[in-house]
Amino acid sequence: MPLHNLTEVNLRQYCKEAVEALEFWLRRVIDITLAPEFGVDYINAKSGPDNLHIIKKSVRDSIQSRASTNPGRYPRLVDAMLLDEEVDIICHPDLYRNFFKEYFEKSFPLGNDQLRNCLRKILEPRNNLAHANPISVRKAEQIICYSHDVIDSIKDRLKEKNLDREYNAPTIIKVSDSRGLVFHDAQIRRNNTGRGIIDLTNEQSASLRSGDTVGIEAEIDPSFSAEEYNVDWVFPEGVNAQKYNSNRRVVLSLTDDNVRVDFTIYCKVVSKKNWHRCGDVDDCVGITYKVLPQI
Secondary structure, eight states: OOOSSHHHHHHHHHHHHHHHHHHHHHHHHHHHHHHHHHOOOGGGGGTTTTTTESSSSHHHHHHHHHHHTTTTTTTGGGGGGGHHHHHHHHHHHIIIIIIIIHTTTTTOOOOOOOOOHHHHHHHHHHHHTTTTOOOOOOHHHHHHHHHHHHHHHHHHHHHHTOSSSHHHOOOOEEETTTTTTTGHHHHHHOOOOOOEEOOOTTTGGGEEETTOEEEEEEETTTTGGGGGEEEEEEEETEEEHHHHHHHHTTEEEEEGGGOOEEEEHHHHHHHHOOHHHHHHHOOEEEEEEEEOOOO
């Protein structure tokens, strides 16, 4: 559908998903490139004959402040990076030349300045999205086109390096609930088939009670369009549940029938391909709460 035919709400959501996908892939490139070279604390790494920090102080301080303020939301420093900080890191002349050039040189043959100019055209409309300011169709076109140009460049290079996923399928990258709990991909424990579990039964502050209402939302790898997969939730019988946001959010109203030590809700993602990463699903994460009786 042409962008000018979309409602304001749908246009903003479309752009938001494109920017989130871009941020996700830029963080991935930064992490898989710098961690092997400088270690997990590459944010604070130093290099060169003068032993200088590879990332400037203002960017380091901003990332570390954001991560320390909300460690539950940002399990790794890379998770706390914003788009403008990702751009500063990737487009730094030395870092680009020594580490990141290979991901972008085919699509941006004029070098890091060309890439930076492209990404800067996304920053202003991205800020408008973040602060609920109006966004024009032209700005939306820039967000969507430039974001996908950069993402496609990264994916092409990863395929050449055999670092793309063995199974190109949508997966759950974040789970959050209405009580403020947030679990990013790195915090979701997975078994040898890739299915995940978030066990909250030993977290006293996470316990629920009969009579509570809780909303749970799953975020899917934003590089996949929502039209490429279906999301479904499986929960114990007798639960009053309402689904929203293309089934990515479920709201549960608990009763005495739901009281138990291992109340588990499963979020399943199934692509529209003829095969699935786990046989019947492409990803599945179970969230287990302890549900207590009413006081």
